[in-house]
Amino acid sequence: MTPGVFVGLMRSIGVSAAALLGVVLVVLIVASLSADSRIGQWTFANYADLFALPDLTPVLKRTLAVGIGTTIVLMGLALPMSWILARTKFSGRALLLFLFAATLTIPAFVTAMSYVWLFNPNSGIVNQALERLTGRPGLFDVYSIAWICLIQGLKLTPPAVFMMLPAFMNLDAALEEAAAVSGVSPPRAFFGVVLPVLAPAVGATAIFFFILAIEIFDVVAVIGMPADIDVLTVLSYQAIHTVYGPPDYGFASAVGMPLVLLSGLGVLIYLRLLRRADRFALMGGKTRRVEAKDLGGWALLAWLIVVVWGLLTVVIPLFTVIWTSLTPFLMPPSPAALRELSFASYAGASALILKPLINTLLLIAAVLCLAIVWSVCLSWLTTRIGAASDRAMDAVIFLSMAVPGMLLAIAMQFLSLSAYGWLPLYGTIWLIVVTMAARALAFATRTINSAALQIDRSLEEAAYVCGIGPVRTFFGVFVPLVRPAIGVAALVIALVVSRDLAIPLVLYTPDAPVLATAIYDLQSVGRYGEAAVLSLIVVGLLVLCAAGARAVAVKNRKHEEEMT
Amino acid sequence: MTGNTDNRGPAATRRRVLGYAGAGTVMATLGRPDLAFGRAALPRTVEALIPAAKDEPGATMFGLSVPADSAAGFKAEMNAFYGFELDISMTGGMHPVKAAEIAQLQKRGISPDIDCFYTSIGTSIVLRDAGILVTEPWAEELGVAPDRLITPSMIRILDSALPLMSYNTERTESAELPTRWEDLLDPRWKGRIASPRIPVGAFLYNTYAIGEARMLALIEGLMDHDVIWVARTPESAARLLSGEASLALSLDIGSQLAKGAPLAYVPVQPALITSWGAHLVKGSKSPNLSKLFAYFLSTDVGQEAFGRHVGFSTRDNPASITAKAFEGLGVTDVPAAWINENFKRLAGTYAAAMGLR
Numbered sequence: 033m034t035p036g037v038f039v040g041l042m043r044s045i046g047v048s049a050a051a052l053l054g055v056v057l058v059v060l061i062v063a064s065l066s067a068d069s070r071i072g073q074w075t076f077a078n079y080a081d082l083f084a085l086p087d088l089t090p091v092l093k094r095t096l097a098v099g100i101g102t103t104i105v106l107m108g109l110a111l112p113m114s115w116i117l118a119r120t121k122f123s124g125r126a127l128l129l130f131l132f133a134a135t136l137t138i139p140a141f142v143t144a145m146s147y148v149w150l151f152n153p154n155s156g157i158v159n160q161a162l163e164r165l166t167g168r169p170g171l172f173d174v175y176s177i178a179w180i181c182l183i184q185g186l187k188l189t190p191p192a193v194f195m196m197l198p199a200f201m202n203l204d205a206a207l208e209e210a211a212a213v214s215g216v217s218p219p220r221a222f223f224g225v226v227l228p229v230l231a232p233a234v235g236a237t238a239i240f241f242f243i244l245a246i247e248i249f250d251v252v253a254v255i256g257m258p259a260d261i262d263v264l265t266v267l268s269y270q271a272i273h274t275v276y277g278p279p280d281y282g283f284a285s286a287v288g289m290p291l292v293l294l295s296g297l298g299v300l301i302y303l304r305l306l307r308r309a310d311r312f313a314l315m316g317g318k319t320r321r322v323e324a325k326d327l328g329g330w331a332l333l334a335w336l337i338v339v340v341w342g343l344l345t346v347v348i349p350l351f352t353v354i355w356t357s358l359t360p361f362l363m364p365p366s367p368a369a370l371r372e373l374s375f376a377s378y379a380g381a382s383a384l385i386l387k388p389l390i391n392t393l394l395l396i397a398a399v400l401c402l403a404i405v406w407s408v409c410l411s412w413l414t415t416r417i418g419a420a421s422d423r424a425m426d427a428v429i430f431l432s433m434a435v436p437g438m439l440l441a442i443a444m445q446f447l448s449l450s451a452y453g454w455l456p457l458y459g460t461i462w463l464i465v466v467t468m469a470a471r472a473l474a475f476a477t478r479t480i481n482s483a484a485l486q487i488d489r490s491l492e493e494a495a496y497v498c499g500i501g502p503v504r505t506f507f508g509v510f511v512p513l514v515r516p517a518i519g520v521a522a523l524v525i526a527l528v529v530s531r532d533l534a535i536p537l538v539l540y541t542p543d544a545p546v547l548a549t550a551i552y553d554l555q556s557v558g559r560y561g562e563a564a565v566l567s568l569i570v571v572g573l574l575v576l577c578a579a580g581a582r583a584v585a586v587k588n589r590k591h592e593e594e595m596t
Numbered sequence: 597m598t599g600n601t602d603n604r605g606p607a608a609t610r611r612r613v614l615g616y617a618g619a620g621t622v623m624a625t626l627g628r629p630d631l632a633f634g635r636a637a638l639p640r641t642v643e644a645l646i647p648a649a650k651d652e653p654g655a656t657m658f659g660l661s662v663p664a665d666s667a668a669g670f671k672a673e674m675n676a677f678y679g680f681e682l683d684i685s686m687t688g689g690m691h692p693v694k695a696a697e698i699a700q701l702q703k704r705g706i707s708p709d710i711d712c713f714y715t716s717i718g719t720s721i722v723l724r725d726a727g728i729l730v731t732e733p734w735a736e737e738l739g740v741a742p743d744r745l746i747t748p749s750m751i752r753i754l755d756s757a758l759p760l761m762s763y764n765t766e767r768t769e770s771a772e773l774p775t776r777w778e779d780l781l782d783p784r785w786k787g788r789i790a791s792p793r794i795p796v797g798a799f800l801y802n803t804y805a806i807g808e809a810r811m812l813a814l815i816e817g818l819m820d821h822d823v824i825w826v827a828r829t830p831e832s833a834a835r836l837l838s839g840e841a842s843l844a845l846s847l848d849i850g851s852q853l854a855k856g857a858p859l860a861y862v863p864v865q866p867a868l869i870t871s872w873g874a875h876l877v878k879g880s881k882s883p884n885l886s887k888l889f890a891y892f893l894s895t896d897v898g899q900e901a902f903g904r905h906v907g908f909s910t911r912d913n914p915a916s917i918t919a920k921a922f923e924g925l926g927v928t929d930v931p932a933a934w935i936n937e938n939f940k941r942l943a944g945t946y947a948a949a950m951g952l953r
Contacts, residue, residue, distance in 0.1 A: 081953070087951075145834065148835075148838075148840065149838055149840075152838075152840045153787070154787065154788060154839070154840045154841070155838060155839035155840045156840075253827040254827075254831070257793065257825050257826065257827055258790075258823075258824040258825050258826060260825070269827070270793075270952055270953065271953060272690075272693065273690060273692075273693075274692045276692075276718065276719075276722065276795065276796050276939065276940065276943035276944075276947070277692065277722060277940075277943075278692055278695065278696045278699075278722065278726065279690075279692055279693050279696055280953060283953060360855045360856055360857075361837060361852050361855045361856065361857040362833065362834050362837040362838065362852075362857075363837060363838075364837075364838045364839065380665070383665050384663060384664050384665055387664065388664075442693070445697065446700070449697075449700050449701065449704060449706070450704075452704065452706055458706075458709075459709050537689060537690075538689075538690075538693070541685075541687075541709070545664065550663065550664065552661065553661040553662065553663045553664075553688070554663050555830050556660070556661035556688065556828075556830060557660070557661060557662070557663065557666070557851060557906070557907055558830060558833060558851035558852055558907070559663065559851070560830075560834075562663075
């Protein structure tokens, strides 16, 4: 195959993804300019309504505050954790990876609800304990922007680490060794050497999670809504979840436009970083492999970070889920409640698991196949060819992450209805697969891009010079070098797909329930205990899968080292 | 709203199925054609649906989110009732969103993926306006008892506690409870009321009793009363059970009561409730299956099965969880005619007062 044909093939794959998301964006823009969600009846009324909102300015300020605050928390945790995992002989590495997998399987609203139980001003368990000690009621009030940022930041740390990890792993060891030889301490080397060199990957991650932080709804729904902390996603949610009239897709789309604009700003910054990417290439033909270093006395600090984060992000919510699974009805922990505990919910839930589990596993497999093929092709085009059309496709993918999951699902449903005559995806599980894969692209391409950016093109050029064709070079050089990034992207996508509710809730069919919808159904009818048991089973299974994947990765790495 | 309350388990279901089968066999032997195939006695209008229903593709009933085991238990009893296996699925979700989706399908000439839609009288107005419902008097023609009909094309299938107020009996003394809706504005309840942020729950329906001006004043007062607004109704239960909230609005506590939760309805008078009805969707590929499903829910046997497996029923059977939950309250229905007349206007007014579009 000639290089031209190969690029054409890759572009046709990339275009299918970018076109799909591009059409979704166009549909939303058109909807925002349409009256009563009727395409063709042009109006600015939705924008007029949006700008006429008396509290629009506070809403925008709060939205920005949530985005910036969450990004600060998660980057503050993700940067040291990425460095610890990629560059040191930290002995708690396996534990940290286990905690990451567990975090991704626990729904964010469960984590938020746990914090409400602990820190609500009326009956929070911690508040009550402190009141007994100090005599002052309601010392903590969970209903604030700061708590939203903290909880979202804690929850988003693992995917941020996974996104940056490949870049950290590809960093040339010589740079840090030079710092160490010069007597620079590990933290100073981190801030003075590692961080500046990894600027594109770190910057892209920060931008990505800033957008994600202002788009996600789970934590805001549990903590923001009760306290009237309205942000843009709350307005969008209310426009879709009407209770006395048809959903107002036009206004919901108009509300989504500031998010798209913010994403657009992020894309511009990201593209600027990409233009300077060559300066940051770290893995070339002469680059030295990573050599893990001893943390020495700093190990204690690393353990402290891991333990505190694990306690706040995994132990507290997991305890809540386990507790809920043992109680006959929702009750906060107390000595009296201990007498009520039983395993009754476990018997009921075990009968419900099989079909949703099989469907979920099939869904994960299909989404992974599609998302990884799409994202590897797109990343290769963006980082290796870099034509204007490739960057435009990358920009569309990046922009698409500003569209809330439920709005994306509704847009996809609209598209599938429009195309029903020649592509009958509507009402099938394949529509969920395509939507979830498209949803995963922004994360997957960012993760793979950040690794690909640090691989010097000289490696592939050397292959071409040796007469190796583009297909063999792609599969023999590019794919193996970005394999760690593909692995972490796949892991995160699998974990997120297993529990994502927004998309299946709009698109699922009763004949093909998945775990997330089964849990939702149980919660909807007040069977909290069995819903908790299903959640625990999901956590257990996915953590096992993650452990298995890691074991395989370790085995492969050992094998490669032996071969080398 | 409520949940599975099946306390008898699969053994009871098996006994019931065997019972119907046995009765059917005996009746068939005795030569009673309407009781052949091991099914219950059916009006001829209903029986006439069965041959066509057997040839129809599967039908989907949209309304409540029903877990798989609850749906299976309910369907087993319905199959036994009719003497053959009805190919139906039960699913739930966002009702207005689904209504808009069905309207789109119908506009494009595609058969809807929903065959029977069961929802509140208020949401029925949205469905009716979207033009997706069968308006012919199919339910009346089937011979459904008049007291089980909301309209000739809408079968009453459950009584909802959406208009009621609930409390945690372990955390609030009954002597302290509000006796009027305006009592909610008492400072003692500030920051201690949980409610979904919707205009069409307790606020709208209780307007029937206290009038629009008083209700509007109450809503405006509550907007400055630190109400714990939640996104979904089940979250209200969590806030009430944890003690964070002392009162919850628009919450059905039946399923939690069945599990022994310390909850009760606040006996504010008049204690109003509202009904849900089953509709047929235009263009359904399985209209006969849908009619059989809806008819089953109009019978005592169907109500008992629905209550036991899905957790909902009308209050007609005194032994049902719904009836027990309403015991002593003296509940009365908000008239359907009043809802039809006022729903959209009040929903708009109250939504504006609550800062919603």
